[in-house]
């Protein structure tokens with residue numbers, strides 16, 4: 449692909465396309481560099497947010513490792529990281545047939561429950577450092593679908609239950625080597641993290657004193673060093689009292705604004721008095737749009753533009769819609785529509801519903817070039833449907 453810069457180049461990409469910007473990712477990671485260097489807080493990038501292999505490779509020098517949620521993600525990381533960096537895993541359900549492989553690939557395992565810790569400890573602890581995910585029972589998220597500390601949460605051992613287990617002195621509780629908590633979602637207030645740390649310390653100080661690592665999870669958004677002042681306070685609070693390694697694993701803060709979906713208008717028609725523009729993408733390429741009912745930012749939108757359209761996805765679902773948008777010039781078949789700030793939880797959740805192909809993947813590289821990284825095709829769809837080479841297995 450020839451060198452192209454700026455919007456005019458984006459408009460020439462094959463669509464639908466997912467474009468990620470390496471500079472944006474590296475700039476966001478550089479905000480955390482002080483924490484790695486001066487505070488000794490280790491940064492892990494969570495693959496659940498974004499897992500394009502070449503991009504993870506670009507991130508590698510700026511992080512201490514990655515956090516994963518499954519055997520496949522652990523394998524993917526080790527494929528390009530080798531044994532250079534740290535891999536941490538947590539999932540609500542470890543499988544008995546995977547635990548050995550997982551413990552070979554991962555340095556840290558946070559079991560989600562005391563029962564899983566008890567069941568798998570001996571098979572995992574020869575290779576990995578074992579701890580648990582805790583639910584500090586301190587809620588900050590209103591929408592319970594995204595609240596890890598909701599009532600009857602499935603995520604982590606509730607702190608009151610852990611206190612009781614602690615008193616019982618069960619053998620497996622004594623084996624806890626570290627803890628993970630991830631309790632927030634898109635919060636811009638990192639004071640909530642500091643509050644959480646102090647809350648756990650106050651409730652179960654004997655636990656902190658025994659640990660060799662603490663993983664603070666992700667769930668926070670930040671734009672600069674100033675936003676991170678409470679993180680510094682939380683890290684100092686812990687380090688002044690305890691001798692532990694501290695991990696922080698922000699996802700959306702690193703890649704959220706670094707990704708765009710570029711699409712093309714396939715058709716325009718009127719329905720009950722409104723103009724519908726059908727695009728060659730779908731909410732299934734960015735499922736959180738539908739799940740959260742978010743109206744994504746469109747680069748070409750003009751707030752007081754007099755041409756209004758409902759931007760619609762290309763699948764059969766009536767609700768496959770992005771919303772109503774104004775433009776200063778009329779759209780036509782072939783016009784480009786660019787959805788911005790959709791870097792996180794996009795392709796990792798995308799599906800081929802209706803057999804619609806996945807977006808091509810392009811990197812906007814550090815020197816401003818657009819580089820094609822991946823093109824999906826019928827073979828991917830065929831193998832997903834059980835056909836092709838997999839059909840004979």
Ligand SMILES: Cc1ncc(COP(=O)(O)O)c(C=O)c1O
Pocket residue numbers: 494496497515538630632633634665666667668697698699700701792
């Ligand atoms: C354990 C854990 N760590 C990190 C993250 C990343 O969160 P975010 O992308 O909101 O920073 C998540 C997201 O669900 C998570 O569950």
